[in-house]
Amino acid sequence: MATQSTTSKSFVDNLGKIYGGYAGGFIGFVIILAIMEQMGVPNKVIGYCFVFLTIGVYAYIGVLSRTMELSEYYVAGRVVPPFFNGMATGADWMSAASFISMAGGLYLGGYGALGYVLGWTGGYVLVGVLLAPYLRKFGQFTVPDFLGVRYEGNTARICGVIVLFCASFTYIVAQTFGIGIITSRFLDIPFEVAIFVGLLGILVCSMLGGMRAVTWTQVAQYIILIIAYLTPVVWLSFKLYGNPIPELSYGQALNEIADLEKKLGILKPHVGAYADAKGQFSWVEFNNFWALTLTLMIGTASLPHILMRYFTTPNVKDARTSVGWSIFFIFLLYFTAPAYAAFAKREVYTNVIGQQISQLPAWVQNWSQVGGLLTIKDGNNDGILQLSEFIINQDIIVLSMPEIAGLPYVISGLVAAGGLAAALSTADGLLLAIANALSHDVYYKMINPQASTMKRLLVARVLLVGVAIVGAAVAGTRPAGIIQMVAWAFSLAAAGLFAPLVLGIWWKRTTAAGAIAGMIVGFGVCAFYLVGTRYFDMPLWFGIRNISSALFGLPLAFLVTWAVSLMTQAPSKEMQDFVDSIRVPKGELAWVKGVTHE
Amino acid sequence: MAQLTPAQRDAYWRKTSRLMWIIMAWWVFFSFVVHFFAVQLNSISIAGFPLGFYMAAQGSLISYVVLCFWNASAQNKIDEEFGVAEDK
Numbered sequence: 001m002a003t004q005s006t007t008s009k010s011f012v013d014n015l016g017k018i019y020g021g022y023a024g025g026f027i028g029f030v031i032i033l034a035i036m037e038q039m040g041v042p043n044k045v046i047g048y049c050f051v052f053l054t055i056g057v058y059a060y061i062g063v064l065s066r067t068m069e070l071s072e073y074y075v076a077g078r079v080v081p082p083f084f085n086g087m088a089t090g091a092d093w094m095s096a097a098s099f100i101s102m103a104g105g106l107y108l109g110g111y112g113a114l115g116y117v118l119g120w121t122g123g124y125v126l127v128g129v130l131l132a133p134y135l136r137k138f139g140q141f142t143v144p145d146f147l148g149v150r151y152e153g154n155t156a157r158i159c160g161v162i163v164l165f166c167a168s169f170t171y172i173v174a175q176t177f178g179i180g181i182i183t184s185r186f187l188d189i190p191f192e193v194a195i196f197v198g199l200l201g202i203l204v205c206s207m208l209g210g211m212r213a214v215t216w217t218q219v220a221q222y223i224i225l226i227i228a229y230l231t232p233v234v235w236l237s238f239k240l241y242g243n244p245i246p247e248l249s250y251g252q253a254l255n256e257i258a259d260l261e262k263k264l265g266i267l268k269p270h271v272g273a274y275a276d277a278k279g280q281f282s283w284v285e286f287n288n289f290w291a292l293t294l295t296l297m298i299g300t301a302s303l304p305h306i307l308m309r310y311f312t313t314p315n316v317k318d319a320r321t322s323v324g325w326s327i328f329f330i331f332l333l334y335f336t337a338p339a340y341a342a343f344a345k346r347e348v349y350t351n352v353i354g355q356q357i358s359q360l361p362a363w364v365q366n367w368s369q370v371g372g373l374l375t376i377k378d379g380n381n382d383g384i385l386q387l388s389e390f391i392i393n394q395d396i397i398v399l400s401m402p403e404i405a406g407l408p409y410v411i412s413g414l415v416a417a418g419g420l421a422a423a424l425s426t427a428d429g430l431l432l433a434i435a436n437a438l439s440h441d442v443y444y445k446m447i448n449p450q451a452s453t454m455k456r457l458l459v460a461r462v463l464l465v466g467v468a469i470v471g472a473a474v475a476g477t478r479p480a481g482i483i484q485m486v487a488w489a490f491s492l493a494a495a496g497l498f499a500p501l502v503l504g505i506w507w508k509r510t511t512a513a514g515a516i517a518g519m520i521v522g523f524g525v526c527a528f529y530l531v532g533t534r535y536f537d538m539p540l541w542f543g544i545r546n547i548s549s550a551l552f553g554l555p556l557a558f559l560v561t562w563a564v565s566l567m568t569q570a571p572s573k574e575m576q577d578f579v580d581s582i583r584v585p586k587g588e589l590a591w592v593k594g595v596t597h598e
Numbered sequence: 599m600a601q602l603t604p605a606q607r608d609a610y611w612r613k614t615s616r617l618m619w620i621i622m623a624w625w626v627f628f629s630f631v632v633h634f635f636a637v638q639l640n641s642i643s644i645a646g647f648p649l650g651f652y653m654a655a656q657g658s659l660i661s662y663v664v665l666c667f668w669n670a671s672a673q674n675k676i677d678e679e680f681g682v683a684e685d686k
Contacts, residue, residue, distance in 0.1 A: 111636070114654035118629060121659050125625045128666045129618050133673070247656065251646025271651040273636035281637060290630055297629065315684045317677070320670035327666050331659050338655040506615075583611055584602065586682040 012079050019084075023223050029053065034410040043409045047186040050413040054224060054421065055201045058217045065209035065216055070453055073210030073460065074141040074436060076312040080215055085318075086325025088218035089309045091225060091425035093120075093330055095171075096178025097486045098337075099225060099422035104394025105483065106341035110270040112285060115292040117334050121327060122293070123300020128323030131301060132310040134505045136319035137582050139589070141311070142433075143304040143497070144441040150504040151512040152575070152592070154446050159519045161437045163496030164304045166527075168430045169471065171303075171489035174482045175427040176202075176475035181395075182423065186416045192476050198424070199472045206428045207461055210436075214428045215312060221421035222329060228418025229333050229398075236343050236405035246339035253342040260349040264387055270345060284543040291548035292487075298554060299490025302497040305426075305433035316585035344397045347404050353387050360385065363403035367396055431471070435464040487547035488530060495526035495553030499561050507565075508579050514565030522557025526550050602680065610680045617676065621669050628653075628661040 011018075033046055067073055080088065098120065105113040138146055144164060148157030179198035184191045205217045237246035240253070257270050267279040274289060276282040300306065309326075310319045351361050357378055367374040375391040378384075398419075402411035439460035444451055451459070479485065499522060500515040529549040532538035544551055571579075574592045581590040602610060632639075636650030644652060677683040 111651055111654065114651070118633070118654055118658055121662050122625065122629045125621065125662050125665050125669075129621050129625075129669050248645070251652075254648070254651070255646060271640060271648045273633075273640060273650050273654075290633070293629060293633075317670075317674060317684060320673060321667075324663070324667040324670050328663050331663050335656050335659050506618075580607060583614070584607070584682045585677055586684050587601065 012081065015081065015084055019219060019223065022220060023227070026224060026227070030410060030414055033413065034408060037408055037410050043413075044188065046410055046413045047188075047416065050417040051183065051186055051420065054417045055204075055424075057220060058201065058424065059204035061217045061220060062205040062207070062209055062213040065213035067209050067212050068454075068457060070141075070456065072212045073457055074311075074440065075308075076210075076212040076215045078139075078312055078314055080312040080314075082313055082318045082322035083325050084219050085215075085309060085313055085322040086329050087222040088215050089306065089322070089326035090329035090333075091218040091222035091421065092305060092309055092429035093326070093426070094225065094333055094422050095175055095426035095486065096182070096419060096423035097174065097483055098333065099229065099419045100178070100182075100395050100398050101483055102334075103337045103340035103344075104392075104397035106338050107344050107392075107397050108394055110268070111273045111275075112289065114338070115289045116296065117337060119293045119296025120300065121330060121334050123297035124323055124327040124330070126297060126301035127306065127310070128320055128327075130502050130506070131307060132319045132323050133316045133585070134582050135307060135501075136310050136313060136316050137585060137589070139311070141440050142436050143307050143501070144437055145445075146504065147500060147515070148441065148445065149592070150575075150579070151500070151515045153512065156500070156512060156516050156519075157441055157445065159516055159523075160497065160500075161441050163492065163519065163523050164437050165434060166523075167303065167489045167493035167496070168305060168434045169467075170485050170492065171305075172427055172430040172434070172467075172471045173474045173479065174485035174489070175423050175430065176472050177478070177485075178423045178482055179420065179427065180475060182416055182419050186413070191478075195472050195476050199468055201420075201424055202427045202431060203465060203468055205424065206432055207464055210460065211308075211312060211432060214425075214432055217428070218425045221425040225418040225421040225425075226329070226332060228414045228421070230336060231414060232401040232405050232407060232411055233336060233340055233343065235407060235411075236401065237339065239405060240343070240346075246343070247335055250339040250342040253339075253346045257342065257345050257349060260346070264349065264353060266387070270342070287543065288545055288548065291544050291551045295494055295548040295550040295554075296487070296490050298494040298498050298550060302493040302501065303490070304437070304493075304497075305429040307501075308433060308436075309429070340397055340401060344401065344404065348390070348392070353385055353390060355385055357383055357385050361404075363400050366403065367400055427471075431464060431468055434467050435460060438463045438467070484547060488549075491526055491530065491546075491548065491550035491553075492523065494550035495557055496523035498554065499557035503558070503561055503565075505579070505582060508576050509565055509570055510561060511565045511568045511571055513568045514561045514563075517564040518557040518561030521560045522553040524553070525556050526553030529553070602682065606680060610676065610682065613676050613679075614673065617669065617672050621665055624661065624665055628658040628665075632658065 033049060037046055071077055102116060105116060135146060144157045144160035147160040176195060180191050180195035183198050184194035206214050233246045234244050237249045238244045241249040243249040254271055261269055268275050268277055272279060274281055274286040276285060310322060313319045313322050352364055368376050373393040373396050376385060377389050379389050399415060402415060443459050444456050496519050499518045503510040526549050529552055530546050533540060533546040577590040578592050581587060632653050639650035640648040642649040
C-alpha cells in the first residue's frame with residue numbers, strides 16, 4: 001500500500017513557522033481593518049473584507065494542496081503531526097452550532113444546556129481509548145472499509161455506508177444552512193443566493209486536494225475561529241471584573257445573576273440543576289440530561305468525519321496523542337461558552353429588563369431592527385420592559401457580544417469570519433466523508449474494482465460536487481432547526497456504527513452476521529423513534545426527547561450483535577489473527593486471504 | 599522484533615484492557631456520576647461557582663483533556679514494555 005507521500009518534508013517540518021506567521025498576519029489584518037474603520041470606512045466594506053479575504057485564503061491553501069495521488073487525496077499522505085491534526089479536528093468538529101448557537105442555548109437553558117457542553121467533549125475519551133489507535137493501525141481510507149474487512153464482505157460495508165450517509169447528510173444540511181445565514185447577514189444578499197456562495201467556499205477547499213487540502217485549511221480555520229471566539233469575551237471579562245480570563249471571572253457574574261433572579265422573581269435559577277419551569281426538581285429533566293450527554297458522546301465516537309481524521313497521522317502513537325490535542329483545542333472553546341451566556345444574562349438582567357424602552361442600550365436597539373432575532377413588545381404599555389416582553393434568539397448571544405462589550409465593528413466582522421470558518425470547516429469534513437464513502441466504498445470496492453487511479457479520483461470529485469449541490473438544495477428549503485438536525489446526526493451515527501466498530505476491535509467473537517444484525521436493529525430503532533416522534537405524534541418513551549433517540553437503538557445494537565454472534569459460528573482463525581494484528585501498534589497486518597486492500 | 603508469542607500477546611492485551619477499563623471508569627465518573635449529585639453539589643461554592651454547575655461547565659471538561667493525554671502516555675509505556683512501539 002505505502003504510496004510515497006508527496007507532501008514535502010520541509011513543509012511538515014516548518015508547520016509551526018508557517019501557521020505562526022499566518023496567525024500573526026491575520027491579527028495584523030484585523031488591526032489594519034480596525035484602523036480603516038476609525039478612518040471612516042463603512043461597516044459593509046469591512047464585512048466584505050472579512051468574508052472574502054478569509055475564503056480567499058482557504059481557497060489559496062486548497063489550490064496549493066491539489067493532488068493526483070490516492071493516499072494524499074484520501075488521508076493527506078498520513079504525514080499530519082498530532083498537534084496540527086488536533087487543530088484540524090477542532091475545526092472539523094466545531095460547527096456553526098458550537099460557535100454561534102451553543103452559548104445562546106446556555107443563555108436560555110442554563111444548567112440544562114450543559115448537557116451539550118459535556119456531550120460534545122467527553123466523546124473524545126472514547127475515541128482515544130476505544131477506536132482511534134486501532135483504526136489508524138488498520139490503515140485504510142474510510143470507516144466502512146473497516147466494516148467491510150472485519151465483517152468480511154460488502155453487506156457490512158454497505159450497511160456502514162448507509163448509516164454514514166444518513167448521519168453525515170443530515171449534519172451537512174444543517175451546516176450549509178448555517179453558512180447561508182452568516183453569508184446572507186454579512187454580505188447582505190438573499191439567503192438562497194448566499195447558500196450557493198457558501199457552497200463555492202466549501203468546494204474550493206476540498207475539491208482539488210481532498211483530505212490533504214481539507215486538513216491544511218482546517219488548521220487555518222481553527223486559528224481564525226478560536227481568535228474570533230475568545231476576543232470579545234476576554235475583553236468584556238476584563239472590562240467588568242478586571243480579569244482577562246473569563247473562565248475564572250464569570251463565577252462572579254453567576255452570583256450577580258442569582259441575586260437579580262430573586263429580584264425579578266424568576267423561579268428557575270440559571271445554575272439550578274434538573275429544575276422544571278417552577279424551579280422544582282424534575283426526573284424528566286434529570287433523565288434527559290444524562291441521555292443527551294450519553295448520546296452526544298457516543299455519537300462523537302461514531303461520526304466518520306471525525307474518525308477519519310485519525311487516519312492521517314504518521315503512526316498509531318501519534319493518533320493517540322492527536323486525540324489529546326483535539327480535545328484540548330475543542331476544550332478552549334467549550335469551557336468559554338458558559339462565560340458568554342453568563343455575561344449576556346447579567347447584561348440583560350441589569351441594563352435591559354426593567355428599563356425605559358426608549359432608553360435601552362444601543363446593542364438592543366441595533367439588533368431589534370434585524371428581522372425577528374430580538375423582539376421587544378411593550379405588552380402592558382407602561383414604557384418599561386418586563387422580562388416577558390423581551391424575546392431573544394439564541395444565535396444573537398455570540399454575535400452581539402462585541403457590541404455588549406462596546407467593541408468596534410471590526411470585532412463583529414471578526415466574529416462573523418470565525419462563525420464562517422467553523423461552518424465551512426465542518427461542512428468540508430462531512431462532505432469529504434460522504435463523497436469518499438461513495439467513491440471508495442461503493443464505486444471502487446463494489447462497482448468497478450479495476451478502476452484506474454485517475455478514474456477513481458475523477459469519480460471522487462464528481463461525487464463531491466454532486467453531494468454538495470444536493471446538500472445545498474435541501475438546505476435551501478429551510479428545514480427547521482439546526483441544533484435538532486445536528487443532534488439527530490449524532491443519534492443515527494451512535495446507534496448504527498458504535499457497536500460494530502467497538503466490538504469489532506475489542507471482542508474477537510463478533511461475527512459478520514452479528515454485526516450486520518446489530519447495525520440494522522440499532523439504526524432502525526433509532527430512526528423509527530426519531531421519525532415517529534417528530535412527524536407522526538408518537539408518544540415519547542419514558543419522556544426521553546427525540547434528540548437523544550440513540551438511547552434506545554444503542555443498547556439494542558449491542559445486545560443483538562452479542563446474541564447473534566454467539567448463535568453463529570465464531571470468526572475464522574485468520575480473522576482472529578487479523579484482529580490481533582490490529583491491536584498491536586508495531587508489525588504488519590495479518591490480512592485475511594481474499595480481502596483486497598490498498 | 600515485531601512478533602509476540604501468543605502468551606506475550608495475551609499479556610499485552612490484558613494490560614491494555616486494564617488501562618481501558620480504568621480510563622472508562624473515570625469517564626463514567628466524570629460524565630455521569632458527578633452530575634447525578636449536581637443539586638447537592640450546587641450548595642457548595644468554589645471560587646464563586648456553585649460546584650455542581652462548575653463540574654458540568656469546566657471540571658469534567660478538564661478531566662477529559664487529562665484522561666486523553668494520560669491514556670496516550672500510559673499506553674505508550676505498555677507498548678515500550680512489550681517492544682511493540684513503532685520505530686519513528
